[in-house]
Amino acid sequence: MARYKENLRSCLARLKPYVAGRGIQEIAAKYGLPPDGIVKLGSNENPYGPSPKVYEAIASARPERYPEPGRLVEALAGYAGAPPEDVVIGAGMDGVMDTLTRLFLDPGDRAVIYPPTFSYYEILTVTAGADPLFLPRGPEFEVPSEVPSGIKMIFICSPNNPTGDTIPEEDLRGIVEAAEGIVFLDEAYAEFSDQNFLPLVEDYDNLVVGRTTSKAFGLAGMRLGYAVAPDWIAREYRRAAPPFFGVTTPSVAAGIAALEDLEHMRRSVEAIRHERDRLMAAIPEFRPSGGNFLYMETAEPSGEVAERLLGRGVIVRDCYSFRGAGDRALRVTVGTPEENGRFLEAFGEVCGPP
Numbered sequence: 524m525a526r527y528k529e530n531l532r533s534c535l536a537r538l539k540p541y542v543a544g545r546g547i548q549e550i551a552a553k554y555g556l557p558p559d560g561i562v563k564l565g566s567n568e569n570p571y572g573p574s575p576k577v578y579e580a581i582a583s584a585r586p587e588r589y590p591e592p593g594r595l596v597e598a599l600a601g602y603a604g605a606p607p608e609d610v611v612i613g614a615g616m617d618g619v620m621d622t623l624t625r626l627f628l629d630p631g632d633r634a635v636i637y638p639p640t641f642s643y644y645e646i647l648t649v650t651a652g653a654d655p656l657f658l659p660r661g662p663e664f665e666v667p668s669e670v671p672s673g674i675k676m677i678f679i680c681s682p683n684n685p686t687g688d689t690i691p692e693e694d695l696r697g698i699v700e701a702a703e704g705i706v707f708l709d710e711a712y713a714e715f716s717d718q719n720f721l722p723l724v725e726d727y728d729n730l731v732v733g734r735t736t737s738k739a740f741g742l743a744g745m746r747l748g749y750a751v752a753p754d755w756i757a758r759e760y761r762r763a764a765p766p767f768f769g770v771t772t773p774s775v776a777a778g779i780a781a782l783e784d785l786e787h788m789r790r791s792v793e794a795i796r797h798e799r800d801r802l803m804a805a806i807p808e809f810r811p812s813g814g815n816f817l818y819m820e821t822a823e824p825s826g827e828v829a830e831r832l833l834g835r836g837v838i839v840r841d842c843y844s845f846r847g848a849g850d851r852a853l854r855v856t857v858g859t860p861e862e863n864g865r866f867l868e869a870f871g872e873v874c875g876p877p
């Protein structure tokens with residue numbers, strides 16, 4: 524056994540596993556609570572779920588057949604306003620980023636990450652054998668404008684998970700223009716914000732914008748993400764991607780159906796934005812956010828606050844696993860009016876009335 528272990532790549536020792544938000548089953552078992560009574564506001568999911576058409580599409584998908592993603596790519600291209608040749612897909616945006624880093628990162632390369640931010644960028648960089656260069660965000664979580672040289676990839680998240688901040692267009696353009704490498708802009712939460720940077724891809728040869736159906740479209744469980752990339756990157760992507768791009772026959776059917784009912788998606792985004800305003804008004808410590816989540820700094824360690832909320836059946840996220848977030852950062856997904864009401868009530872009990 525010991526000898527086999529020597530075959531493990533040394534970069535793995537630098538990693539901690541990705542920490543996801545806690546699940547309903549897990550918390551129900553731990554606290555002896557009925558699963559139905561648990562409010563899950565820890566994973567930035569969309570509580571309204573997908574269009575009813577998605578359920579029909581999944582029910583009639585043929586699991587014995589390999590997926591045929593052509594129509595899905597066309598529908599995504601229509602939605603994104605990009606040529607289908609420039610749209611690439613994957614198993615969630617995570618899968619898209621996986622393939623992209625395979626295109627660009629060699630052992631010893633450097634990639635820029637702006638903490639606190641989505642932690643998968645670090646896992647991708649390190650598993651490629653490359654070195655993350657962490658450039659911390661400023662006091663208002665702004666992305667620093669200086670771009671170091673000798674960087675192969677830059678990961679920018681806007682709206683940023685977990686802080687909710689969005690990058691101004693001018694700053695984004697400045698970074699893309701100064702970068703010697705590829706800029707990956709993660710717009711997982713774009714639909715909840717007032718920004719859409721997809722059109723910028725046309726202006727640059729080194730900008731890729733990642734999107735997902737997990738958030739606004741309510742398809743987190745289907746694992747379907749995409750990106751709009753310059754032609755030359757999209758071509759290489761198709762060369763390096765896993766067979767069928769890692770998507771499944773049901774996820775392709777679900778994606779097509781979801782894109783045929785944009786009205787449903789827009790209604791759920793509207794409801795979430797409305798509730799985001801309500802939560803902001805109720806708890807002034809929350810920072811403005813472009814996502815379907817809100818971020819605040821707590822007076823006590825946020826792990827303790829989160830634990831006490833858990834005891835009341837409300838799952839939120841302390842941000843301990845986000846590099847650079849410290850131990851006072853709390854992230855709360857915006858849920859339905861009832862879910863948010865449960866959160867506000869529990870938060871009032873745990874931290875005193877807002």
Ligand SMILES: Cc1ncc(COP(=O)(O)O)c(C=O)c1O
Pocket residue numbers: 566567614615616617618641680683684709711734735736737743746747748
């Ligand atoms: C910023 C960000 N990017 C990407 C993802 C992953 O998205 P997907 O579910 O499409 O893999 C998440 C998931 O929470 C996220 O917060």
